[in-house]
Amino acid sequence: MSDSQAIAVDGETHNPALLHHFAEPQQQRDAASLGMWIFLATEVMFFGGLFCAYLIYRLKYFGDFGAASKSIDAALGGTNTAVLICSSLTVVLAIWAAQTSRRVLLIAMLVLTMLFGLAFLGIKGVEYYDKFVEHHIPGASFSFEHVPIPGHPDQHANPQHAEIFFALYFVMTGLHALHMVVGLGIFTWLLWMAWRGRFTPEYYTPLEIGGLYWHFVDIVWIYLFPLLYLIDRHP
Amino acid sequence: MAMATTTVPTVERENYLNKHYGVSSWLLTTDHKRIALLYLISITFFFFIGGFFALLIRLELLTPAGDLVQADTYNKLFTQHGQVMVFFFLIPSIPAVLGNFLVPMMIGAKDLAFPRINLLSWYLYIIGGVMMLHCMLTGGVDTGWTFYVPFSTAFSNTKVIEAGLAIFVVGFSSILTGLNFIVTIHRMRAPGMTWSRLPLFIWAHYATSIIQILGTPVIAITLVLVVAERALHLGIFDPKLGGDPLLFQHLFWFYSHPAVYIMILPSMGIISEIIACFARKRIFGYGFVALSSIAIAVFGFLVWAHHMFVAGISVYAALVFSLLSYAVAVPSAVKVFNWTATLYKGSIRYDAPMLYAFGFLGLFTIGGLTGLFLACLGVDMHVHDTYFVIAHFHYIMVGGAVMGYLGGMHFWWPKISGKLYPEGWARLAALIVFIGFNLTFFPQFILGYVGMPRRYYQYPPEFQVLNVLSTAGATVLGVGYLLPMIYFLWSMRYGKPAPDNPWNAAGLEWKTASPPTTYNFEEEPVVTWEAYNYDEIDAEHKQEVPVVG
DSSP states (O other): OOOHHHHHHSSSSSOOOOOOTTHHHHHHHHHHHHHHHHHHHHHHHHHHHHHHHHHHHHHHHHHHHHHHHTTTOOHHHHHHHHHHHHHHHHHOOOOOOEEEEEEEEHHHHHHHHHHHHHHHHHHHHHHOOOOOOTTTSSOOOOOOTTTTEEEEEEEEEHHHHHHHHHHHHHHHHHHHHHHHHHHHHHHHHHHHHHTTOOOSSSHHHHHHHHHHHHHHHHHHHHHIIIIIIIIOOOO | GGGGGSTTTTOOOOOTSSSOHHHHHTTTTHHHHHHHHHHHHHHHHHHHHHHEEEEEEHTTTSSSOOOOSSSSHHHHHHHHHIIIIIIIIHIIIIIIIIIIIHHHHHHOOSSSSSSHHHHHHHHHHHHHHHHHHHHHHOOOOOOOOTTTTTIIIIIOSOOHHHHHHHHHHHHHHHHHHHHHHHHHHHOOOOOOOOOGOOHHHHHHHHHHHHHOOOOOOHHHHHHHHHHHHHOOOOSSOGGEEEEEHHHHHHHHHHHHHHHHHHHHHHHHHHHHHHHHHHHTOOOOHHHHHHHHHHHHHHHHOGGGGGOOOOTTHHHHHHHHHHOOOOOOOHHHHHHHHHHHHHHHHHOOOOOHHHHHHHHHHHHHHHHHHHHHHHSSHHHHHHHHTTTTHHHHHHIIIIIIHHHHHHHHHHHHHHHHSSSSOHHHHHHHHHHHHHHHHHHHHHHHHHHTTTTTTTSSOOOOGGGGHHHHHHHHHHHHHHHHHHHHHHHHHHHHHHBOOOOSSOOOOSSSSGGOOOOOOOTBSOOOOOOOSSSTTHHHHHHTTTSOOOOOO
């Protein structure tokens, strides 16, 4: 760290955000952005394993998954979807505010984004609590007896196969929620930097790559919502 | 500042090693060269731990009876040998040590794109390593390095969760290294360093990084599921609860087959550098060798189910995966043929790095061709889970990857340490490694073919002669591995100072000082020449006395 500061002091056109090993700000910005895109590619593969498992069991235990899916509250899930889409909008507005030197708006948008994120986690917590009350958490106390399969009222879902649905539901939404928590951490840091006036129309890379991450976590939810909540909703 | 020292002629030039002293200057460094050395020390430590397990395995197999260790202990020995060698030595070995050290220098950069993330990756490695050590010291794990379910999730009574989490953590160190390399190679190249002028070492690391960033997250999520299944009995992989164990194998091998290419591709990059330098020729078919690395990375993702031919997958799937496994041999063969063609009419010198490169060529070819035996459905039914498989992948991972690693360590040691290693000892060690390796693993091809299964601690007496040969070879191999460590350490204190370019090699890393300064280059280099321009270099040096390494 002391090296980079020493070099930066030597430079005549001193830019505090430019690290020593980059030739120019554009190069540094491109590197940061590419780095985040590659990280998101790893995240796609990370969630991809789960989506793959989901696909296989959905096809294998089609009706049981439909029955289990119906027991989740789609209204809460839908609300959460709307909340996350709104949070993506406020992220974009925050970047626009930085580009146009509107510091107060920038801070307001970051705070709003975080509030949306917290609202999402709160609603998620309510859903988890409902599942706990209904004994739908996989494990010793799991119970899913005599639940009809959608479209086949005379057949009952196999509790063990429904348990696999709920296992995937909790692992997928749990990992997604964990990503939301990490996102809130990143946005706390962005808020702190915005508060100190570090962002200018020339330098707002952290906002951009933090925003990329936030949008990615939103998009994962956009796929999780229909797969977990909306299958077999027809009457 | 330290610039005052340049006025005193007897003091060493300032370089990355002597610029700062003290523990914190190492543990908080963001210099890619120092992080490479931190990795070198760490992976060498784990290499000898993995080697210790291998030694105990070979000692147990010296006699047909299971007499040295209990069956349960033996299960832990081969499990931990595999896990330590794969996840804590082979995968980080070349990328994290030589790649870290050389990638920025070879493309004319001051450092990797994200120096702090580079340091973070080392810390993740250490955290994972400490977890693994703790796991091994408090009981160990016995599932085989493959963690197959439902044994690992429902039956094993050993520390599966801790080992799984250790590998989960160390996986992220691998992902971060790959991410750093890709961004660095895209964004940090010096002016004039076009893609077609990149050293093949860089192309190989680029291909490796693609596998690291796309494959490793899949094993991460798989291990999360195994841990969750074991801790909470979710049922995802448990056939008793409707889960599918084959799904685990698919997910596991989706990473763990390409992981073999994480080990071998960087080694192939090293071989390209060494062969061009010691044959004094531009590599034959540069473009083909470069793109074959990418082809291996891509095809490598499409062959995973050849590990599951007898696991109960459909015969049509098996046919497709068999064909694709044959296909992946094509780019590997392209490399071997091009290296051989490079040797043709070259002025070959037999220094230690070149001896390792020759060793690589022979052993990798044997390992690759026996891989084709295994890709063949009928033959695989016969030799699946036998010592034939063990011999095959050791020819790739040890005969290929480790030979390349050692060749690279010798080739770049003068640059890393600023000292020359003793050439005579190095040639002797290369010879010992080659002999020891073949004596260890060639008998295992025969053992497997005549029916000795892997992972058993006792065997019928008729297998003893070949097993004794193998154990004797392992002892020789062990000596061959200890020698370089001894004389590398010796040379750091007593070795002759290395000139900047002891091999008259091409490549930007040889235009830096030995050892390099913290920012590698005095001023940003501008590249106006093609890679491996040995014609021009030798024409320049024709009148000069060649520097003997």
